[in-house]
Amino acid sequence: MSPTTLLSRQLPSLSYTSTPDRFDETWAAPLSTLLGLGRAAGADLVEFFLERTNYIDCLAEDDAITSITPSLAIGAGVRVFRKQADCYVSTNDLSFSGLKTALEKALSILGLTLPSATSFIPEINLEMFRDYATKKDKDLWLPQASSMSEISQVLLAANDDIQKKATHIQSRRAVYFRDWQEVLVAASDGTFARDIRLTQSVGYSLLCADGDHRSSISKRVGDTSNPSFLGAWDYQEDASEVAESAGKMLYADYVESGTYPVIMSNAFGGVIFHEACGHLLETTQIERQTTPFADKKGEKIAHENLTAWDEGLTDRAFGTLDMDDEGMAVQRTLLIEKGILKNFISDRAGFIRTGHPRTGSGRRSSYAYAAASRMRNTYIAPGEYELDQLFASVDKGIYCKKLGGGSVGATGQFNFAADEAYLIENGKITKPLQGATLIGEAKEIMQKISMSSQDLGLAPGFCGSVSGSIYVTVGQPHIKVDSITVGGR
Amino acid sequence: MTDVKTLFNNVKESATELGISKFDIYGATIDSNSVQVYQGEAKQIKASSRSSIIVRVWNDEQTMGVTTTTDLNPLGLKMALQTAQEASNFGVKENVPDFSPEASVTMPDQVDQKVPQAPVSELITSLLQAEKDLLESHPAITDVPYNGLSQNDSDRFYLNSEGALRQEARSYASVYLYSKTEEPGKKPRAAGAYKISRSLPELDLKGCVTEAAEKTISHLHYEKIISGKYPVVFSAEAFLGLLGAFSNLFNAQNILDKLSLSTPESLGETIASPLLCVADDPLHPENLGGETFDGEGTPTRKVELIKDGVLTSFLHSAGTAKRMNAQPTGNASIGAKVSVSPHFYHVYPGAKAEQDLSLETAENVILIDELHALHAGVKSLQGSFSLPFDGWIVNRGKKTSIESATVAGDFREVLKSIVYVESEPEITPGGLSPRVWVGELSITGE
Structure with a gap:
């Protein structure tokens, strides 16, 4: 039967045989029918997101593998827009009837009425299937990924290596995860696209203790497209770095609270921009009026030294994607150029509610969440200074070599913790410091990033927000912040 | 979710095919509706019906492996068992987790405290009114950027191949309101409030509005x-x-892993002022999400942690209790490595x-x-x-x-x-x- 002659009353008798263990073109027919049903009920736009994951994490503690946890999941979410409101319903049931039940629930919640028995269900012409999995032989990624046996061997070897390099060890842990994800997006605007993602991360967590002195240092590396990533991990280099940092921090003094010039390290130091500015450029923040930058496009919001990007394209970076979770190809988005705000980070809902064009930034942790505008690989561009010039400009300040997590609140106040910090005196690093928390106002801090060196570095991170925890990259060269409040003792 | 007995039969059938004779399962289903509003309009509405289980299997060498899955069809269950069986080859060889000795002890009748869910339209109307009331409470309050009203039905169960079976079901509703001020020449200020109850009619929406307004102002x-x-x-x-951030003080698994501020010898030490008492009390009447059994099927109970400043007990799983010569306390979550966590802290005065x-x-x-x-x-x-x-x-x-x-x-x-x-x-x-x-x-x- 041609879909163009489909009547509403015929829906219960339809049966589809989509490929059960792969999202391919056989899913077009049932999804097209359901999208048509949603439009016939009066929805402005309907979107299905289907997901299958195969996840494993592994923990080595001291000289034993103490945990291997595989996790298998399937699920789907349907999002219905009506004017500026939307409803999102998620389910584990990927059968035609299961997806139809979820759709009908979403329509009903939005006050939309299912078409009468004799109404025609319009055909939704889906685009030619865009299968990003055909790029880079992604269908081979899962079978090529490290086996449980290989994972165990690498982590045990890594833990053995760090034992030789660190002193006063109380606990040494090596951790790994692999997150394989197959997604399919179909929407009533014709979107029909599939992708496979393979995200992996491995690293150390080291706790050292000597009497009442304790230090805890972690390091992770990550990748998004290399099945052989784990085998290529240079754990010896990371073990040396972690052991050295833990040794230095073991007897560190507590930082004296106050206001200081601060030099932030490159790579993960970029979490400052992520928290203090990146989140405030997401259209979800404009929708809630929780960003001071909502009406500042084209205006100077940062020091003229600062240029910043958000993109999904850097090869193998932790926030790299071929398409976002709304089926849009990702972009390289210029956020700030020489201090001037150029663009926001926008998704489908952001475009509908704020008018800012989509940037391929609709992301979610899983089918349990509706997509939201989220960052990908976000970093401050390299500047013109030599690193020595940054340090030479500081009489008394703090060097934040390793930053922990942070957050930004509804009023633009941000904070983040320094895991490894040092006192700078007369342009030189003098002694390690612990217990520093950096706090400030986003609007103010952006004007104080006065110097950037040339050594741009990227680092993997995890970002939690309205659509769950996602993989991102933070990055920057070394930067100097002229003054920032440092909480301590 | 498939009913638990059908699920057990499907797992049993696949386990027999795979040569697995010992297994246990912990599972949960959440049915939820939630709404958010903004400036007098419904903004986002969510509904979900999701289930997941975690299955543990023991192989012939008595090492254990796990897998979690959301695919509860017979084929999905079989895949999960196969994967867990493979993982069991890499399971720990010392202190292997086992069934809790208390998984089969008799408990009071199964808890079923579900109540009918209110229509989503009622959630929207209620939250819109709360937003309106909050905005009208003071001229400086211009926005309620973060808000939400939800109702949830939760079913959870534990079963094992030796016949243990525990189930319970609960409903609860919750609301949060976070309001923001804008005044000329001043920085924006924000504060919020949160309330929870068994059902929407019992939910103190007015109290939440009042508290959020008072705090913000x-x-x-x-x-x-x-x-x-x-x-x-x-x-x-x-x-x-x-207290929650430093809960490793009481966590027996953390202590055994040397990832705690306490050691096995810390019991009996004075770690706080004698003015302080702390208990973990999952069954406290004010704990609306209280669970009567943990992930291993062990019944939960009140555990005195600090009494008049003295550390009196740790929180245990079956495995940590065995290793530390104590009783399980009903604080376990199963996994390849069983973890331990508190349920509901109760802090109260000790000495005068x-x-x-x-x-x-x-x-x-x-x-x-x-x-x-x-x-x-x-x-x-x-x-x-x-x-x-x-x-x-x-x-x-x-x-x-x-x-x-x-x-x-x-x-x-x-x-x-x-x-x-x-x-x-x-x-x-x-x-x-x-x-x-x-x-x-x-x-x-x-």
Whole structure:
């Protein structure tokens, strides 16, 4: 039967045989029918997101593998827009009837009425299937990924290596995860696209203790497209770095609270921009009026030294994607150029509610969440200074070599913790410091990033927000912040 | 979710095919509806019906493997069992997790406290009214950027191949409102409130509006604070947040892993002021999400953790209890490695204080309402914290909001320097606690 002659009353008798263990073109027919049903009920736009994951994490503690946890999941979410409101319903049931039940629930919640028995269900012409999995032989990624046996061997070897390099060890842990994800997006605007993602991360967590002195240092590396990533991990280099940092921090003094010039390290130091500015450029923040930058496009919001990007394209970076979770190809988005705000980070809902064009930034942790505008690989561009010039400009300040997590609140106040910090005196690093928390106002801090060196570095991170925890990259060269409040003792 | 007996039969059939004779399963289903509104309009509405299970299997060498899955069809279950069987080849060889000896003990009747869910339209109407009431409560409150009203039905079960079966079902509804102020020449200020109940009709929406409004307005007139040492009073939420961040003090698994501030020998030590008592009390009547059994099927119970300042017990799984010659306490979650966590802290006064303290008479005291960024500013293995907070400086009952500040210290010192535990407890989602007074802590303002 041609879909163009489909009547509403015929829906219960339809049966589809989509490929059960792969999202391919056989899913077009049932999804097209359901999208048509949603439009016939009066929805402005309907979107299905289907997901299958195969996840494993592994923990080595001291000289034993103490945990291997595989996790298998399937699920789907349907999002219905009506004017500026939307409803999102998620389910584990990927059968035609299961997806139809979820759709009908979403329509009903939005006050939309299912078409009468004799109404025609319009055909939704889906685009030619865009299968990003055909790029880079992604269908081979899962079978090529490290086996449980290989994972165990690498982590045990890594833990053995760090034992030789660190002193006063109380606990040494090596951790790994692999997150394989197959997604399919179909929407009533014709979107029909599939992708496979393979995200992996491995690293150390080291706790050292000597009497009442304790230090805890972690390091992770990550990748998004290399099945052989784990085998290529240079754990010896990371073990040396972690052991050295833990040794230095073991007897560190507590930082004296106050206001200081601060030099932030490159790579993960970029979490400052992520928290203090990146989140405030997401259209979800404009929708809630929780960003001071909502009406500042084209205006100077940062020091003229600062240029910043958000993109999904850097090869193998932790926030790299071929398409976002709304089926849009990702972009390289210029956020700030020489201090001037150029663009926001926008998704489908952001475009509908704020008018800012989509940037391929609709992301979610899983089918349990509706997509939201989220960052990908976000970093401050390299500047013109030599690193020595940054340090030479500081009489008394703090060097934040390793930053922990942070957050930004509804009023633009941000904070983040320094895991490894040092006192700078007369342009030189003098002694390690612990217990520093950096706090400030986003609007103010952006004007104080006065110097950037040339050594741009990227680092993997995890970002939690309205659509769950996602993989991102933070990055920057070394930067100097002229003054920032440092909480301590 | 497929009914539990059908699920058990499907698993049993596949297990037999795969040569698996010993297994257990913990599973849960959540049916939820939630709404958010913005400026008088429904913004986003969510509904979900999701199930997941975690299955553990033991192989012939008695090592154990696990897998979690959301695919509860027979084929999905079989795949999960196969994967767990493969993982069991890499399972630990010492201290292998086993069934809890209490998984089959008789418990009171199965808990079924589900109530019918209200229509989503009623959720929207109720939240729109709450937003309207909050916006009308003060001219400076211009926005309620974060809000939500949800109702959830939760079913959970544990079963094992030796015939243990436990199930329970509950409903609850919750609301949060977070309002923001805008005034010319002033920085925006924000604060919020949260309430939970068994059902929408029982939910104290008006109380949530009143609390959010009062807190937000109380921050309108703010001042910077000079950095220094101050006496500090923690609100129930702030103290429970800090206690939760350092819960490794009581966690037997963390202690065995040497990832705790305590050691096995710490029991009986004085770790806090004698004014303080702390219990984990999952069955407390105020704990609406209380669970009657843990992930291993062990019945939950009240556990005294600190009595008059003395560390009296740890929280255990079946495995940690066996290794430390104690009883399981019903605090386990199953996985390849069984983890331990608290349910619902109950903080209450211990020994009588030398004198009663009051914010009406105290001078230059910092009242901390809410701590932020606990995930970043707490070094739980070092005992230290440095955290931004919302709060006030209080002088003889007069509260002045603090513009922006952090509090820093060592949690073990905080416990020992408690000078007063008030008598009136406040209910929060994470537990029950009165306000707790601490002698002196470092505050960084300007």
